[in-house]
Amino acid sequence: MAKKGRVFSGIRPTGRAHLGNYLGAIQNYVALQDDYECVYCIVDLHALTTVEDTENLRQNTHEMALDLLAAGIRPQETILFVQSHVPEVTELHMILSMVTPLGKLTDLPTFKEKVRQQPDNVNYGLVGYPVLMTADIVLYKADVVPVGIDQAPHIEFARETVRSFNYRYNTHVLIEPQMKNTPVLKVLGIDGKEKMSKSLNNHIELAATPEETTKRVREMVTDPARIKRTDPGNPDICNVFTMHKIFSPQSDVDMVNVECRRAGIGCVECKVLLAKNLNKHLEPLRAKRAEYASKPDLVMDILNDGAKRARVIAQKTMEEVRAAVQLP
Numbered sequence: 001m002a003k004k005g006r007v008f009s010g011i012r013p014t015g016r017a018h019l020g021n022y023l024g025a026i027q028n029y030v031a032l033q034d035d036y037e038c039v040y041c042i043v044d045l046h047a048l049t050t051v052e053d054t055e056n057l058r059q060n061t062h063e064m065a066l067d068l069l070a071a072g073i074r075p076q077e078t079i080l081f082v083q084s085h086v087p088e089v090t091e092l093h094m095i096l097s098m099v100t101p102l103g104k105l106t107d108l109p110t111f112k113e114k115v116r117q118q119p120d121n122v123n124y125g126l127v128g129y130p131v132l133m134t135a136d137i138v139l140y141k142a143d144v145v146p147v148g149i150d151q152a153p154h155i156e157f158a159r160e161t162v163r164s165f166n167y168r169y170n171t172h173v174l175i176e177p178q179m180k181n182t183p184v185l186k187v188l189g190i191d192g193k194e195k196m197s198k199s200l201n202n203h204i205e206l207a208a209t210p211e212e213t214t215k216r217v218r219e220m221v222t223d224p225a226r227i228k229r230t231d232p233g234n235p236d237i238c239n240v241f242t243m244h245k246i247f248s249p250q251s252d253v254d255m256v257n258v259e260c261r262r263a264g265i266g267c268v269e270c271k272v273l274l275a276k277n278l279n280k281h282l283e284p285l286r287a288k289r290a291e292y293a294s295k296p297d298l299v300m301d302i303l304n305d306g307a308k309r310a311r312v313i314a315q316k317t318m319e320e321v322r323a324a325v326q327l328p
Contacts, residue, residue: 003035003036003037004035004036004143004144005036005037005143005144006036006037006038006039006140006141006142006143006144007032007036007037007038007039007142007143007144007145007146007180008038008039008040008041008136008137008140008142008144008145008177009025009029009038009039009040009041009145009146009147010040010041010042010043010046010083010133010136011025011026011029011040011041011042011043011064011068012042012043012046012047012064013042013043013044013047013057013060013061013063013064014047014060014064014198015056015059015060015063015064015198016063016064016066016067016205016206016207017063017064017067017068017205017206017207018196018198018203018204018205018206019187019196019203019204019206020187020189020195020196020197020203021067021206022067022071022206023187023246024148024186024187026067026068026071027071028146028182029068029071029073029146030071030072030073032146033072033073033074033077033078036144037077038077038078038079039078039079039140039142039310039313040068040073040078040079040080040081041080041081041082041083041136041310042061042064042065042068042080042081042082042083042303043083043136044057044061044082044083044084045083045084045089045090045132046083046129046132046133047060048125049114049123049125049126049129050114050118050121050126052121061082062296062299063207065080065082065299065302065303066207066289066292066293066299067206067207067289068080069288069289069292069299069302070206070285070286070288070289070292071206071285075302075305075306079306079309079310080302080303080306081303081306081307081309081310082303082307083136085303085304085307085310086139086307086310086311086314088139088311088314088315088317088318089132089135089136089139089314090132090135091318092135092138092139092317092318092321093128093131093132093135095165095321095325096131096134096135096138096161096165097128097131099161099164099165099168100128100131100161100164102127104157104160105127105128105130105131106127108130108153108154108157109153110129110130110153110154111126111127111129111130114126114129130154130157130158131161133154133158134157134158134161134162137158137177138158138162138174138175138177138317139313139314139317139318140310140313140314140317141175141313141317142175142177143175143177143178144177144178144179144180145158145177145178145179145180146180146182147179147180147181147182148181148182149181152179155177155179156179158176158177159176159177162174162175162176162177163176169324169325169326170324171320171324173317173320173321173324174321188239188242189202189203190202190203190204190216190217190219190220190221190239191221192220192221192222192238192239193221204216204217204278206282206285206286206289207286207289210275210279213275213278213279213282214272214275214279217240217271217272217274217275217278218268218271218272218275220239220240220243220271220274221239222238222239222240222267222270222271223235223237223238223260223267226267229263229266229267230263231263232260232261232262232263233260233261233263233267234260234261235256235257235260235261238260240267240270240271240274241253241256241257241260241270243274243278244256244270244273244274244277247274247277247278247281248273248274248277249277252273252277256270256273
């Protein structure tokens, strides 16, 4: 079947992925392979903008690769690689920075948010993050970038940067990427309030053992108004029930929806059932991950092969870019 076009997306190497990463991005990465030629990048250079200690960067990159492969990324057809393994991206980043007004970068809402989060580490790379992101996308001539609505300003920035480059150098070398809105779920952490995050320690890792997963699920906050086992609950405001709707069979979802409201099932029983269903859902992924983890050389070969294939595209793009700019 003919593919609809080329997709590019990058994911930060934060180590072992959690349910928020899985539901918000990785599942979609896997699904897109059926219809698009996919280029997926573990963006280790991007990670440098927010970390001061890089001691675990290589290991975190390896862990993210394991999760992507275990979730169903097919390296025979999909290009999976590490950002820094294709140095052409840094050259294109530099060239694109010449057509980027500084004010446009500092006005982006994501930059302002990062400044609030890390006021003592507002580095040049953080300011130029969207330019590097644009270089990632256009280097591989991506037609489509799958993002949630919160990333829309970055894609529009990329489109504007392409137009500025093409206009200044009187060329059509670079392609304006199209944004593909994806149904990105906002996955709450075990606190039931904040988005699932490692920094908040409210996450559940995909690669956790069944015992670790059960322990984390049992820590999940449920309906705060339900104090005693005999109190009726409200599944509509309970994060455990939200997870049931994702990971449990419909019969269990229907049962919890009814029995919780009439106190026929307690919160502990509800969480034990969720843990069982969650572990069953993740069992094939974890088995596949363990198989890849036992073959680190194979994982490195996959990433190296991905970088080699990515560089074929990148080098051709840079030949065209250099010619347009008239670099000697």
